[in-house]
Structure formats: structure tokens, C-alpha cells
Amino acid sequence: MQVTVRNRPAFANIHVKMAPGDVILGEADAMASMSPTVQIHARFNGGFFSALAKRYFGGESMFINEFVALDEGEIVFTQPLPGDIECIELKGTSLFLQPGAFIACEPTVHLGVGWAGFSSWIGREGLFRLKVSGQGRVWFGAYGGIFVREIEDEYVVDTGHLVAYEPTIHIKVGMAGGIFSSFFSGEGLVTRVYGPGRIYLQSRSLSGLAAWTDSFLFMH
Template identity: 50%
Template sequence: MEINLEGKPAFGYLHVDLAPGESFVAESDAMASMSGEMEMKAKFNGGFFRGLGKKMFAGESLFVNHFSNPTDKTLRLTVTQGFPGDIMMMELKDGEDFYMQPGAYICSEPSVKLKMKWAGFHSWFGGEGLFRLKVEGPGKFVFGAYGGLIEKEVDGELIVDTDHLVAYPPGFEIKTQLSGGLISSLTSGEGFVMRVKGKGKVILQTRSFAGLAGWINRNL
């Protein structure tokens, strides 16, 4: 299997070349095109009840599509996300995991597992939702977000504006707080921020849908 990311950072998509007998998993409606001989089957996202929970609380689809190559030649699948923005690929070893904000997952190798984990009310106040997605290896997976994606090494604490934290490894402590005092938080336009504490690499997005909506409302 060969995966190539294209169109970064504004309009990211990926080409997946499947060798004979290989398969790939993608979010519902993520397929842009595929070879005519490729097979596609829709399955529940981790079973009916888990899939329903992911749809209701983690921003994922109830179904995922499984693509397979039944031929004796290489076939191509092209996958994208439903909005403009950047995409990134990561590979996890067996036993490794990573956390993502709801709706960030796009596609993965079949060996990758997706689970829903309680994130806490601090995450909800920070605009990230009550649940988060846990990605378990082994295998490669691709995720994306509106705007560009930035890798940031953290060794201590980092303050992140709400809606800008995309993914992070386990072991991080995340709390939501006012950006300053009560008056300055209200008048500065920053409101709540997220305090990220730990050691490792986190992924941030340069834009947010909440920021876009606020800009449109101010200028219409």
C-alpha cells in the first residue's frame, strides 16, 4: 500500500494505491474517486451501538466504507475531507494510541481501531465536546482540520485558544480556563482558553469554524 498526500495545506487530499488483496477504511462520503474494479462495502463504525455513539458524541459517521482490491493489479483510491483545510498522516506502533478532536478522522489502515473516550466537562467548555476519539495502533491513519496543521513540541504547559487543539498523545492534562481575569476575558474577545500540560507533540489548527462564523457574523 502506498499513500501520498497532495493539495496541502489548503485543499488536502490523498491517493491510496492498493496492491492486490489490500484494503483501506475511510469515513462515509470521504471517497472522491476510485478505480472501477475496486470493491466498496459500508459497515457500522465499530458496530451499531459504538457507531451510533461516535455519530452522536464524537462527530463521526455511523458507517465507514471499506475499500478492497480483488484484482491482480494495483488500484487507486482518492480520499478527501468535506471542507478546505490541511491533512496529516501518522503511524502508530502496536500498543500506541493518540487522541483527536471530534470529526478530525478521515481514513486509516484496517488494523487501526477507533474508540470514543470521555473527555470531561472542561473539554465541552473549550468547544471540543464531551467525548474525544482514541486512535489505537498499529497502522497508519489520516486526519484533518479546517486551516493549516502545526506540530508543536510541548515540555511543560501551553495555552491554546479553544477550537484549535486537534490531536495529542495520551498523558496530557487539559483544562479549560478564562484567558485572563473576568473583565479582560470578556473584553479581549478571547473568552476561554485551554491549558495543555505534558510532554510530547500536539497538533494545532491555524483556523477554526467558530472563528469563521464570528467573522462572517461581524461582516454581514
Template identity: 50%
Template sequence: MHTEIKGAPAFAHLAVVLAPGERVIAESGAMSSMDAELALKARMNGNPFSALMRKWLGGETFFLSAFSNPGSDNQRLVLARTTPGDIREVSLSDECLYLQAGAFLACTDSIKIGLKWAGFTSFLAREGLFKIAVSGTGRVWYGAYGALLEKDVDGEMIVDSGHLVAYGPGIKLKLRLAGGLFSSFFGGEGLVMRVVGKGRITLQTRSLGGLAGWLNPKLRG
């Protein structure tokens, strides 16, 4: 399987070339275009209960799309997210990666996609009560609105609410004020997230909540 991320960072999309017999799993509705010879099959992520939890609690779709190449020649597929922004690829080797709701785009067939409790800290930080857990050995593609920045944490780092996209099991999330009580709320930052532990995190430079907050007063006017 050959893949290439194009159009980054503003309008990234994933170009996939599937060799005969290869298959890739994608979020439902992610297909932008594909060769007519490719086979598409919708499937649930696990049993009906886990698929329903993934949809309502994890911000993902009920079904996943499995694209396979049953022919004898290479076939092409283009996958894209519904919002503009960047896409990242990560290779897992019997590892686990946590993603914010809506960040998952696609993975190889060997990856397991699950749902885990994120905690009230994550909820108050506008990251949701649940997080998507992708695990196993294979490749995963994910994305978010805005550009994506990777940071190595060894100790702690302060991250604004709604900007954390991906992190590993070695990272814990805590909530705190950005500064003093007066500065935090009158300075516009309020509560921020304290990322504690050791590992790599991925941040998005923009947030949909920030965009909505900027647009709403203009639309009402």
C-alpha cells in the same frame, strides 16, 4: 500501500494506491474518486450501539467505508475531507491518539476506532464532550479546517478554544482565563485551554466556529 498527501495546506487530499489484497478504512463520504475495479463495502464501527455513539457523540458517521483491491493490479483512490484544510499522517505502534470530533479521515485495517469521554473542560473549550480514540499499530490520516501545526509539549502550553486537533494520552486539558478577568473578556480571548503534560499536539490555524462568527453578521446584513 502507497499514499501521498497533495494540495496541502489549503485543499489537501489523500491519494492512495492499493496493491492487490490491500484495504483502507475511510470515513463515510470521504471518497472523491476511485478506480472502477476497487471494491467498496460499508460497515459499522463495532456494534450498532458503539457506531451510534460515535455518530451522535463523536461527530463522525454511523458507517465506515472499506475500500479493498480484489484484482491483480494496483488501484487508485482519492480521499478528501468535506471542509478545506490540511491533512496529516501518523504511524502508531501499539499506541493511542485522541482526535477532535470530525478530524478522522482514514486508517489502515489494523487500527481500532473508539470513543472516549473528554470531560467538561473539553466541552467548555468547544472541543466536545467526547473524543475519537484511534489505537493499535498502523497508519492514521486526519485533518481539520486551516493549516495544521505540530507542537511538542513538555510542561504546559496555552491553546485557544477550538484549535486543538490531536494529542496523545500523556496530555491533559485544563481551562483558564487568557489573562485577568477584564483583559480576558474585553480583549476577546475569554477562556482558553491549558495543555499540560508531555507529548506532541496538533493545532489548526483556523476554526469553523471563528468562520461562522465572522460570516453570520455579514449574512444577516
């Protein structure tokens, strides 16, 4: 199975070239196009209760699509937001994804939902997070570009920009500065991440766009 991410970074999509017998899992509604040689099977994303948890707490669909190539063929996966797509390969390691980021993975990857804590919720990063673990490649998307930071000690991220992080990362939400600076700098709350570990950030924030759009709706 050959996978390439095309049209990066603004309108990235995943192009999968499949050989007979190849299998890939895709988030419901992520498929943009596919060959007729590829068969699609919708199934619960884990067991029924696990799927329910992923739907309501992980921001993902209750169903996941399994694409099986009966002969040579291709699939194109995309995401609803304009932005980049990143691929990581799990080798017995894990990664936490923010709600809605997951797009596709190899069938050897395990998908689970974990409690993210109130600090994550306050930081607009979601009360729950999707945990991908096991072996194989995972593709996830973001709004805008994706950049990676290797964290040794501490790093500050504006809320809503964190897309994915390794389980060795500890997250705290706090004010950007003092009370005055936090409220009048426009930064308000920020997420403080503590290493060691790697974090994936998106260059745009969807809530930022929503607030900006909202201001025009209010004016008119």
C-alpha cells in the same frame, strides 16, 4: 499500499495507490474518486452501539467504508473543510482526535470513543473524542494548516484550535488572563494543555469563521 497527501496545505487530499488485496478504511463520504477495481463495503463503525456512540458523541459517521482492492487501483480521500491533512503512524500508541477530524486509517487501527470531560466541552473541543489506537497509519484533517507542538509542561491554545493530542496530555479550560483581559482581549476562554506529549493544532478555527460570517448576516 502507497499513500501521499497532495495539494497541501489548503486543499489537501489523500491519494492511495493500492495493490491487489490492500484494504483501507475511510470515513463515510470521504471518498472523492476511486478505480473500478476497488470494492467498497459499508459497515458499522465498530459494533452497533459503538457506531451509535461515534455518530452522536464522536462527531463521526455511524458507518465506515472498507475499501478492498481486487486489482491495482487508487482512491482519493478528501475532507469537507479546506485545510491540511496529517498522517501519523501508531505503533501500539494512541491518539485522541477531535470530532470530525478522522478521515482514513489502515484496518489494523482500532477506533473508539472516549469521554473528554466538561472542560473539553466548555472549550468547544467536544464532550467526547475519538480514540485511535493499535498499529498502523491514521489520516486526519483540519481547517487551515496543521502544526505540531511538543509539550513539556504547559501550553495555551485558543479554544477550537486543538485537533489531536496524545493520551499523556492533560487538558484544562480557563480564562485567557484576568476577567477584564479575558473578555476584552477577544480571547475569552482558552485551553491549557499540560505535557508531556504532542498536540496537533489547526491554524484556523471553524467557529471563528462562523462567528465572522454571522456578523455579516446580522448586518444585512
